Structures are given as C-alpha cells and as structure tokens.
Amino acid sequence: MSDKQAVKNKEPNIVAFLCNWCSYAGADLAGTSRVQYPANLQVIRVMCSGRVNPLYVMNALQQGADGVLVSGCHPGDCHYMEGNYYARRRLGMLKDLMEFVGVDPRRFHMSWVSASEGHKWKEVVEKTVEDAKEAGPFEGFRRRQIDW
Amino acid sequence: MTDKPKVGVYICHCGINIASTVDVEAVEEYALKLPNVKVARTYSYMCSDPGQALIKEDIKEQGLNRIVVASCSPRMHEPTFRKTIEGAGINPYFLEMANIREQCSWVHEDPKEATAKAKKLVAASVAKVRLLEALESKEVDAEPATLIIGAGIAGIQAALDIADAGFKVYLVEKTPSVGGRMAQLDKTFPTLDCSACILTPKMVDCASHPNIELLSYSEVDEIGGYIGNFDVKVRKKARYVDFDKCTGCGDCAKECRVADRFPNEFDMGMGKRSAVYLPFPQAVPAKYTIDPESCLYLTKGKCGKGPKCQEVCGVGAIDFEQEDEIVEFKVGAVIVATGFDPFDPSRKPEYGYDNYPNVITGMEMERLVSASGPTGGKVMISNGEEEIEPKEVAFIKCVGSRDASVGNEYCSRVCCMYTAKQAHLIREKLPDANIRIYYMDVRAFGKGYEEFYDRVRRENVRYIRGNPSEIFKKGNKLVVKVEDTLTATPLEDEVDMVVLGVGLEPRAEMREIMDLLRLSQSTDRFFLEAHPKLGPVDTATDGVFIAGCCQGPKDIPDTVAQAKGAAASAMIPMARGKVMISAQVAEVNEATCRGCSFCVEICPYSAIEMVTVNRFGHELEVARVNEALCKGCGSCSAACLSDSIQPKSFRDSQILPQIAALGAMR
Numbered sequence: 001m002s003d004k005q006a007v008k009n010k011e012p013n014i015v016a017f018l019c020n021w022c023s024y025a026g027a028d029l030a031g032t033s034r035v036q037y038p039a040n041l042q043v044i045r046v047m048c049s050g051r052v053n054p055l056y057v058m059n060a061l062q063q064g065a066d067g068v069l070v071s072g073c074h075p076g077d078c079h080y081m082e083g084n085y086y087a088r089r090r091l092g093m094l095k096d097l098m099e100f101v102g103v104d105p106r107r108f109h110m111s112w113v114s115a116s117e118g119h120k121w122k123e124v125v126e127k128t129v130e131d132a133k134e135a136g137p138f139e140g141f142r143r144r145q146i147d148w
Numbered sequence: 149m150t151d152k153p154k155v156g157v158y159i160c161h162c163g164i165n166i167a168s169t170v171d172v173e174a175v176e177e178y179a180l181k182l183p184n185v186k187v188a189r190t191y192s193y194m195c196s197d198p199g200q201a202l203i204k205e206d207i208k209e210q211g212l213n214r215i216v217v218a219s220c221s222p223r224m225h226e227p228t229f230r231k232t233i234e235g236a237g238i239n240p241y242f243l244e245m246a247n248i249r250e251q252c253s254w255v256h257e258d259p260k261e262a263t264a265k266a267k268k269l270v271a272a273s274v275a276k277v278r279l280l281e282a283l284e285s286k287e288v289d290a291e292p293a294t295l296i297i298g299a300g301i302a303g304i305q306a307a308l309d310i311a312d313a314g315f316k317v318y319l320v321e322k323t324p325s326v327g328g329r330m331a332q333l334d335k336t337f338p339t340l341d342c343s344a345c346i347l348t349p350k351m352v353d354c355a356s357h358p359n360i361e362l363l364s365y366s367e368v369d370e371i372g373g374y375i376g377n378f379d380v381k382v383r384k385k386a387r388y389v390d391f392d393k394c395t396g397c398g399d400c401a402k403e404c405r406v407a408d409r410f411p412n413e414f415d416m417g418m419g420k421r422s423a424v425y426l427p428f429p430q431a432v433p434a435k436y437t438i439d440p441e442s443c444l445y446l447t448k449g450k451c452g453k454g455p456k457c458q459e460v461c462g463v464g465a466i467d468f469e470q471e472d473e474i475v476e477f478k479v480g481a482v483i484v485a486t487g488f489d490p491f492d493p494s495r496k497p498e499y500g501y502d503n504y505p506n507v508i509t510g511m512e513m514e515r516l517v518s519a520s521g522p523t524g525g526k527v528m529i530s531n532g533e534e535e536i537e538p539k540e541v542a543f544i545k546c547v548g549s550r551d552a553s554v555g556n557e558y559c560s561r562v563c564c565m566y567t568a569k570q571a572h573l574i575r576e577k578l579p580d581a582n583i584r585i586y587y588m589d590v591r592a593f594g595k596g597y598e599e600f601y602d603r604v605r606r607e608n609v610r611y612i613r614g615n616p617s618e619i620f621k622k623g624n625k626l627v628v629k630v631e632d633t634l635t636a637t638p639l640e641d642e643v644d645m646v647v648l649g650v651g652l653e654p655r656a657e658m659r660e661i662m663d664l665l666r667l668s669q670s671t672d673r674f675f676l677e678a679h680p681k682l683g684p685v686d687t688a689t690d691g692v693f694i695a696g697c698c699q700g701p702k703d704i705p706d707t708v709a710q711a712k713g714a715a716a717s718a719m720i721p722m723a724r725g726k727v728m729i730s731a732q733v734a735e736v737n738e739a740t741c742r743g744c745s746f747c748v749e750i751c752p753y754s755a756i757e758m759v760t761v762n763r764f765g766h767e768l769e770v771a772r773v774n775e776a777l778c779k780g781c782g783s784c785s786a787a788c789l790s791d792s793i794q795p796k797s798f799r800d801s802q803i804l805p806q807i808a809a810l811g812a813m814r
Contacts, residue, residue: 015810020223021688022668028221031250039261042268042810043251045222046798047732051782059804063811079666079688080781081752090786115688116670 012066012132014041016125017056019049019084022073025115033118037125041069048072050083054094057108062140067107067132071124074112084112106131107138153278156187156212157270158203160194160219162249167192169253171263175218178267182274186210194219200232207236214277218246218270239282241731241797246273268810275809279802283731288776290376290721291480292316297368297661300328301347301704302485302696302711304354309715311359315722318477319354320382321364323413325431326351328487329697332414332511334518336704337569338600344430344520351432363475364433371664374779375691376480376727386470388438388446389424393465396434400424400457400466410442412522416512419522424457424466429520438466480727481691481718484675485711486661488697491548491556491650499547499648500619504626505530506538507619507646509547510566517573527577529645531624538644541574542628543567543585544616549651549701550588558672560651560701564591567649568604575607583609584641586616586630594703612639619646652701665692674700685714691727693717732797733778734785736771741792743769747784753777756784756793 018024024045030037046052049072057068070091072084091110099105109131111124157179161167172190179188187206191199194217206212215238217229222245230240246269256262292315296303299321307317319326330336331351333343355362363382370381389400401407404422411417414427421427423443424436438446438457445451445468458466490511493501501507506529508516519525528535545567549560564587571583590611592601605611616630625642632639654673661667661675666689668676675694678686685693695714696707721727738761748756748771755777758769771793782795791800 013811015807024221025223025688028223028247028250031221031254034254036257037255039252039256039258039265042265042272043247044272044803044806044810045247046782046803047795048781048783051786051795051798053786053800056803056807060807060811063808065807065811073668077662077668080779080783081666082750083752083781083783086750086783086786115668115676 010137011040012129012137013064014067014069014128014132015060015065016041016043016069016071016128017046017049017052018043019072019079020045020047021079022077022115023049023071023111023113023121026113026117026121029115030118030121035118035122037122038129040129041125048078048080048083049087050078050080052087052091054090057091057094061103061107061138066135066138067109067128069109069111069124069128071111071113074114077114104135106135151213153184153214154186154210154212155182155184155214155216155274155277156203156206156210157182157185157189157216157218157274158194158199159188159190159248159270160199160217161190161192162219163192166219166249166253169256169259169262170248170266171259174263175266175270179270179274182271184214184278185274186212195225195228200228203229203232204236207233207238213238214242214280216244216246216270216273216277218248218266218273220249221245221247221251241283242277242280244273244277244280246270272806272809275805276802279805280797283796285728285731286775287726288376288729290725290727291378291478292722292725293318293477293479294481294483294718294722295320295368295371295378295380295479296483296485298322298328298485298487298696298698299326299354299362299364300485300487300696301330301350302487302707303328303483304350305708305711306483306485306695306715306718307354307360308350308357309712310719311354311357313719315359315719317360318380318382318479319360319362320366320368321362322367323427324365324387324435324437325427325433326354326362326364327430327432330704331428331430332416332514334514334521335569335573337565338594338596340569340572348430348432351430355432362433365437366475368664369474371482373478374729376721378479378482378691380477380479382475384473384475386440386472387435388440388443388466388468388470389436390465390467390470391433391435393463394435395463395465396426396436397462398426398436399460399462400436401426403456403460405444405451405456406442410439415515415522416509418512418515480722481693482665483693483695483714483718484661484665484667484698485695485714486655486657486698488652488701489655491554491653493547493648493650495554496547498618499544499616499646500621500626501648504619504621505532506626506644507648509648509650510563510570511650513570513647517570517577527574531644532621533624536644537578538581540582540641540643541578541584541645541647542641542643543571543583543647543649544628545585545587545649546615547648547650548653556651556653556672558701559591561591562701562703563649563651565594565597565600565703567647568592568601570647571609572604572607575609584643585609585611586614586628587611588613588615594705614639652697655698665689667692667694670700672700674698685710685717691721729776730780732780732795733775734773734780734782734793734795736773737792737794738770738772740790741770742790743771744789745769745771746787746789747771747793750783750787752781752783753779755779
C-alpha cells in the first residue's frame with residue numbers, strides 16, 4: 001500500500017447531529033437491537049435537526065472532523081412540525097456552497113431516520129463513514145482550481 | 149452559579165452491558181485528565197440506589213457542581229439523574245449524559261474502538277457540562293378534562309374510568325354510534341360471552357355519564373397547545389336529523405325511497421340499510437343519521453315530491469338545512485384509541501375473495517353467526533348459484549399477517565383465537581359439518597386460550613398445518629389447494645365455504661391523527677409508543693396517550709388493560725392540577741437582537757413575538773419568547789443572523805465546545 005493510499009484509508013473522524021425524537025431514538029434502537037456499525041462516528045444530540053446551524057457543519061470540519069452527518073425525522077414527521085424542512089433547506093444550500101468552496105461533498109450527509117429505523121441508522125453510518133474514508137482526511141479549506 | 153465548574157464524571161458498567169466492551173477504568177483515568185474534572189468513578193449500576201448515593205456524596209463532600217454520567221441513553225435515565233443531583237442540592241440541569249451503551253458498547257464489538265469512542269463521548273460531555281446554565285422548571289395549570297379519540301372498547305373504557313374519577317371527558321367518535329369493532333363481534337373468546345351483552349351496558353353508561361360529553365359522528369379538526377392545555381376543535385358532522393327531537397323510532401328508515409339499498413357498514417356490507425339509518429339496533433346514541441352520500445335529496449336535490457322521511461317523521465326531526473358544527477374546548481390530556489382496519493383480502497388474489505361469494509373474512513363471519521346479523525344468525529351462504537347451509541367449512545389463518553409479501557410481518561394476535569371460536573360456533577350451529585383449519589402455527593397465549601383451543605380440537609375440528617396456495621371453483625364447490633406440511637401430503641380439499649382469518653392493520657386514516665398530534669409510527673405502521681416495555685401507552689408527545697389496537701394488534705382483555713393504563717396516565721396531570729413545562733426553552737438576548745423577526749416567521753408554535761423596547765431613548769423592536777408556548781426545538785436559533793436567540797441547554801456556546809472536543813480527537 002502506498003503512503004497516499006494509507007492516508008486515504010485512515011479511519012475518518014465523523015461528527016453527527018441527531019434530533020432527539022427520531023434519529024437519536026433510532027440510533028438508540030440500533031443499540032437495543034445490537035446492530036453493529038463502525039465506531040468512528042460520534043453523536044451530538046440536539047432537540048431538532050432544525051437546530052443545526054449550518055455553521056456547526058463548517059465548524060466541525062474546522063475543528064478536525066473529516067465528515068459530518070445531520071439526521072432528523074422524515075419529512076412530514078418532525079416532532080416540531082417544520083424543523084426538518086428548515087434543516088433540509090439550509091443544509092441543502094450549505095452542501096452546494098461547500099462544493100463551491102472546494103470541500104468534497106462526500107464529507108457531508110443528511111438523512112432521515114425514524115425512531116423505528118435502527119437498521120437504517122446502521123446503513124446511514126456505514127455510508128457516511130465509507131464516503132468520508134474515500135474523501136480522505138480533511139486538510140482544511142483549499143483554494144479551488146479554476147481553469148480561466 | 150459563578151463558581152468555577154467542578155465536574156464529576158460517573159462511568160457505569162451497566163453490569164457487563166458496557167464494561168464487557170468498554171474499558172471503563174481506562175475511561176475513568178482519561179476523564180480525570182480532562183479540564184475541570186475533579187472526580188471520576190466507575191460503578192456497576194449507576195442508576196441503582198448506591199450508585200446514585202455515590203454521586204450525591206461526592207457532590208456534598210467534594211463540592212462538585214457539574215455532573216457527567218456516562219451510561220445509557222439520556223432518553224432512558226436523564227430524569228433519574230436530574231433528580232439525583234437535585235436531591236444533593238445542585239440544579240438538575242447541571243447534568244450531561246454520555247451515551248456509551250446504546251450508541252457505543254452495544255453497537256461496537258472491538259473493545260479498543262469502543263473504549264476510544266467512549267472517551268470521546270465523555271470528553272464532549274465534559275466540554276458541554278461546564279457551560280450549562282441553571283434552569284428553573286415552571287408549572288402551569290392543567291385543564292381537568294381529557295379528549296378521547298375513538299369510542300370502541302378502548303375509548304369507552306378509558307372514558308368511563310376518567311369520568312368515574314371525577315374528571316370531564318370529551319369522547320369523539322367518527323361514526324354515528326359508539327361501540328367500535330367489539331360491537332360487531334358475536335361471541336368473545338375464550339369465555340364465549342356475548343360481545344354485545346358485555347359491551348352495550350358500557351356504551352349506554354358512557355352516553356349517560358354526567359362527566360362524559362359524547363360527540364358522535366364527529367371528527368377532530370385541530371389540536372393545538374401542550375400537555376395540560378390542549379386546544380381542541382371538533383367538527384360535529386351534520387346528521388340532517390335533529391339530535392334532540394329524534395326518538396329513534398325508525399319510521400324514516402322504513403319509508404325512505406331508497407330503503408334497504410345500501411350495504412350496511414356495520415354488517416360488513418352483507419346486510420342492507422336505507423339512506424337514513426341507525427347503524428345497528430343497540431346503537432348509542434339511538435339517533436338516526438342521513439348518509440349524505442346515499443340520500444337522494446342530498447345528492448340529487450330531489451326525492452320524489454318531497455323527502456318521505458320528512459313526511460313520516462312524527463316529531464319533525466329531519467332537517468336538511470343542518471350544517472357541520474364546530475365545537476371548541478380545552479383539555480389537559482389526549483387519548484388516541486382509533487382502533488384497526490381488518491386486512492383486505494383482495495390483496496391476496498389467490499384466495500379469490502373478490503370472485504367467490506362463499507369466500508368471506510373473519511369479520512363477515514362474525515356478522516353471519518350473529519343473531520342480530522343479516523341472516524339472523526343462520527349460517528347460510530351463496531355458492532354462486534344458491535343459498536346453502538355449508539357442509540364443508542374451511543378456515544385459513546394468517547391471511548395478511550406474518551406475510552412479508554403484503555408488508556405485514558407481524559402476528560395479528562387474535563386470529564388464532566377468533567378462528568377457533570368461529571369453528572366452535574359453526575360446530576354448535578351445524579353439528580354435522582366438516583370443519584378444517586389451515587394454519588402455520590397456533591398461538592394460544594392468553595389466559596384460558598390454550599384450554600379453549602384444546603376444547604375446539606376435541607369438538608372434531610381438524611387442524612391442518614399448511615398455508616393454502618390457491619382457492620379455485622370446481623362445480624359448485626371451492627377447492628383449497630394446500631400441502632399438509634406435517635405429512636408432506638398435497639391436498640385439494642373440496643369445501644362449501646372458506647373463512648379467511650384476516651389480520652389487523654393500522655387504520656387507513658392513521659396519517660390524519662399523526663399530523664394532528666405529532667405521533668410516529670413503528671415499523672409495523674401502528675402508532676409508536678414511548679417505550680415498548682416501560683411506556684406502552686405513552687407517546688413522544690407529552691400528554692398524549694395511545695390505547696388499544698391503534699398501538700398494535702391485541703385482543704379485548706389487553707385492549708381494556710391498556711385503556712385503563714392510558715386513563716390512569718392521563719389522570720396524573722389532572723389529579724395534580726399542574727404540569728411542569730420544559731425549562732429548556734429559547735431566550736432572546738435583547739441587546740443584540742436586530743429586530744429582523746426571522747425567528748417569528750420560523751417558529752412553528754407562534755411562541756415568539758416582536759415587542760418594542762426603549763434603548764437609550766430609541767424605540768426598538770426586538771423578539772421575545774413566550775415560554776409557555778416554546779417547545780425548545782431551536783429552529784429559530786439556526787436562523788438568527790446575530791446569534792441572539794438561543795435555546796437553553798442547547799446554546800451555540802454549549803454545542804460548539806462539544807464539536808471542538810469531538811473534532812480534536814481525530
């Protein structure tokens with residue numbers, strides 16, 4: 001394995017923001033059901049995905065995360081009626097912006113996991129980790145190459 | 149609290165649940181090196197009395213003022229530990245939990261990885277706990293009334309219990325009569341009580357109880373507010389019959405120009421009713437209703453020379469001018485008891501339910517054997533050519549249950565027993581009939597169920613283990629194609645009648661109730677309870693409870709037990725007269741608020757308003773939060789351009805250090 005390859009395959013560090021009512025409960029259910037998934041994702045509990053300020057995502061990358069996940073209730077099922085719609089808008093915009101400023105879009109995921117979807121949570125974690133692994137360690141905000 | 153934070157970190161072994169994967173001693177050692185941590189300990193069960201005493205002692209003796217408990221999910225024990233630390237004299241909100249069980253030890257096998265992750269989670273919790281603020285929970289008055297949606301046996305039982313305890317109940321039923329599915333049943337297993345005989349007294353009670361306001365033929369339009377203070381809007385649908393004048397004599401139904409032309413829903417479409425109808429003879433309230441979809445006058449604007457019902461009604465109760473009426477009231481709690489739909493066997497076309505009149509469902513069988521049913525209790529069925537008394541009767545179980553092909557993996561829990569009961573009833577009525585039951589397994593789990601199943605087998609009912617693959621017609625018989633899997637024999641049994649033991653499904657209208665009350669569904673699509681074992685009648689929405697089959701298939705004893713449980717839970721805030729409202733609400737820093745009112749637009753609860761303040765002689769508009777309405781979701785905060793509005797316990801200043809702690813540990 002070349003050095004470059006080794007760096008690429010290094011275990012990524014991922015920060016996840018989960019809403020209390022659906023995704024956090026879904027992740028708890030994965031635990032109760034003893035579903036196994038990669039250990040490199042750490043959860044920060046918020047009451048609603050709508051709480052997640054887009055700056056948190058950038059902040060996590062700045063602070064050393066290689067990938068970020070935000071997960072909430074399914075659209076239409078938000079415990080606070082509309083919070084996940086706000087999250088979807090804001091974070092959708094953020095994802096475009098991140099790509100624009102040169103951050104690999106594989107570093108940022110959004111998902112909708114309900115309180116009964118322990119198995120879906122496993123799949124979401126696996127996908128998030130796999131993508132962040134492929135994107136490699138995050139080395140800060142780079143200048144975008146532009147062909148004039 | 150201006151004191152410097154002194155943090156205590158308590159790491160739970162949870163027996164071996166955590167300690168077998170996470171090296172708790174290593175986490176303890178690590179925690180001691182974190183900033184502001186004064187004490188770190190491990191213990192076998194932190195939530196036990198001695199575990200909690202350990203924390204209390206340290207708070208008192210070491211002067212700790214912030215506590216981190218690394219154990220199970222905060223959704224499990226956060227309230228426990230809040231109480232613990234409050235008992236030791238520090239603010240209950242100076243607590244942070246690190247979830248190292250559900251989200252660590254149970255989901256990771258590798259001890260090294262799990263331990264590393266547990267350390268990170270503890271570090272993030274310590275980073276946050278230092279910056280938490282003291283909060284005071286507030287109490288508000290609770291309205292001493294309950295709304296119950298659905299008046300089947302669950303809703304009726306809950307209503308009676310609450311009303312008997314002295315609280316007001318609004319019982320809302322969508323159909324013209326209370327009674328629900330249980331009213332449609334003939335006998336109930338395993339005791340063979342007549343269903344109507346045990347139910348109708350309760351139906352009458354709930355209509356006449358001074359504390360129960362029965363809103364039949366009504367639907368809930370809107371529910372706002374929160375535990376203790378829900379605002380409810382109910383639509384009383386127009387019956388086109390004056391409720392107070394109608395005596396229930398039934399002359400209108402007899403004289404209706406389209407009398408006995410429409411399938412009677414109560415008889416599962418097997419009997420007929422008029423456009424003006426009473427769903428069944430014992431209906432409560434005993435008031436007639438005009439079905440706007442079948443009445444000539446209401447659909448065509450014309451009914452002969454004039455509506456006959458109007459002509460014959462001696463008390464002048466028919467009123468075609470009647471309109472829907474909106475009733476508004478306040479309640480402190482809500483119980484959802486909306487019941488189930490029987491599985492529609494058209495979705496299993498191999499059983500020919502749509503093609504053969506002598507293939508019927510279990511619910512239809514209930515009406516067929518009922519003395520008040522369409523045949524007066526005589527088992528007569530059409531074989532496509534003539535009405536016959538069946539000689540060969542077959543039952544098929546698990547139709548629409550335990551069947552992934554129709555999306556229902558769950559067991560419906562009642563079909564084994566109702567099939568056995570119906571076999572017994574057939575045996576009673578047709579002593580010479582040949583009765584076969586095709587089954588996958590027999591689940592006779594309840595009190596007296598196994599004994600009943602034994603009794604039915606002794607009554608010469610043949611249980612054949614096998615799931616029929618097809619039903620087809622041969623002459624005037626039906627052929628059930630099946631393999632007896634105990635003897636590996638393919639069979640083609642010729643029968644006169646097939647009863648499909650259909651399962652229970654969530655109501656088609658689940659979505660409407662979910663949207664009204666912010667409820668969730670579990671994987672089986674029934675309503676999701678707060679905890680499958682310890683919170684079976686609670687939901688994620690405080691003050692909203694579920695009872696009966698809307699939570700999952702269950703028999704009558706379990707339904708009644710759950711209804712009584714839901715009633716008891718609903719009475720807690722009412723009996724106290726007060727409810728605690730969350731202290732974790734948003735707060736505006738009026739000094740930095742720029743008055744843009746983005747947060748006002750975003751708040752789904754209209755909890756934020758703009759107020760005018762005087763700042764150094766200038767009148768300025770700033771946002772202000774109504775704490776009774778705020779639910780602390782924090783959507784406002786993510787939208788605020790100046791970071792001025794922040795949910796307490798989830799402030800930027802509390803979350804950012806968590807992010808930093810996790811990021812730093814790459």
